[in-house]
Amino acid sequence: SFSTGGGNLEITVNLAAGGLNITLASGIGAGTTTIGGNVSGLGTGTGAALTVHSGVTGLVRFLGSVAGASGLSAPAGSSLRFDGNVTLGAGNTGSTLAGTVWLDGLTWTSHQGLSLGNVTLSVSAFSLHSNYSPITLTGTVNGAQDLTLTAGTGNIDFDAAVGSGTRLGALSIVSAASVTFDEQLHAASVTQQAGTGTTTFVGSVSTNAAPGLAVTTTGLLLNSGLTTTNGGNLTASLSGNAVIAASTSNTISGAVALTASGSVTLGAAAQRVQGLGWDAVKASEHSEATKLG
Numbered sequence: 001s002f003s004t005g006g007g008n009l010e011i012t013v014n015l016a017a018g019g020l021n022i023t024l025a026s027g028i029g030a031g032t033t034t035i036g037g038n039v040s041g042l043g044t045g046t047g048a049a050l051t052v053h054s055g056v057t058g059l060v061r062f063l064g065s066v067a068g069a070s071g072l073s074a075p076a077g078s079s080l081r082f083d084g085n086v087t088l089g090a091g092n093t094g095s096t097l098a099g100t101v102w103l104d105g106l107t108w109t110s111h112q113g114l115s116l117g118n119v120t121l122s123v124s125a126f127s128l129h130s131n132y133s134p135i136t137l138t139g140t141v142n143g144a145q146d147l148t149l150t151a152g153t154g155n156i157d158f159d160a161a162v163g164s165g166t167r168l169g170a171l172s173i174v175s176a177a178s179v180t181f182d183e184q185l186h187a188a189s190v191t192q193q194a195g196t197g198t199t200t201f202v203g204s205v206s207t208n209a210a211p212g213l214a215v216t217t218t219g220l221l222l223n224s225g226l227t228t229t230n231g232g233n234l235t236a237s238l239s240g241n242a243v244i245a246a247s248t249s250n251t252i253s254g255a256v257a258l259t260a261s262g263s264v265t266l267g268a269a270a271q272r273v274q275g276l277g278w279d280a281v282k283a284s285e286h287s288e289a290t291k292l293g
Contacts, residue, residue: 003027
């Protein structure tokens with residue numbers, strides 16, 4: 001356990017934790033914590049490998065890589081910044097970083113689920129692999145960088161607005177079960193390579209580069225409208241159903257290709273969008289295509 005009585009904590013060399021769980025105690029307060037080297041051997045595999053206590057409000061920054069046996073824990077009100085790759089083993093605890101998190105162009109690999117608060121993507125692209133466990137972004141996500149998420153059979157859930165402060169670069173989902181965007185989404189492009197559930201866009205979606213919105217999964221629900229510019233397309237290849245809600249207002253600058261093995265429901269407002277012709281929407285011969293309105 002580290003505590004500084006409110007002062008700064010700086011470790012300029014590599015930190016070999018020796019298989020111990022480490023705690024940053026509340027006594028650090030508003031002091032900054034900087035780990036200048038690589039962190040290895042963090043955690044026992046039982047409980048969080050690193051715990052930041054409530055009351056630690058100063059920035060906790062890892063300039064090098066972080067390797068641990070299980071997840072990391074930090075409360076709301078905390079601020080963590082990662083400059084190097086994070087590799088966390090399959091201990092019995094996932095990662096919950098409920099405060100503000102800066103991700104400075106790195107690869108994050110972890111197990112047992114990951115939950116992040118307000119996220120800023122800085123410097124360069126960020127890639128996250130959760131090893132078939134859920135990924136939850138409870139706060140806003142901003143930053144003009146590419147974001148790649150791989151959840152396997154885990155769900156991915158964005159609880160707050162994405163790119164509303166600073167538009168994301170290319171947002172790519174390699175694999176997931178269900179994917180949900182609860183608020184508006186602004187990114188250069190949005191792609192999903194594979195999914196076994198429904199991908200739901202509750203809020204509006206805006207892209208400004210090719211390929212626009214391209215989704216391959218089971219089901220698709222577009223609830224609040226899609227705007228693409230600079231040749232962005234709407235492309236969906238679905239093994240289940242598609243619903244583009246009647247209330248949506250859509251402007252698509254590129255092509256539209258929506259194919260579903262199940263039913264396709266296209267709302268009245270969606271039908272009126274330039275480029276979104278009914279002839280671009282295809283359902284299997286054993287399913288039904290329905291126009292609302």
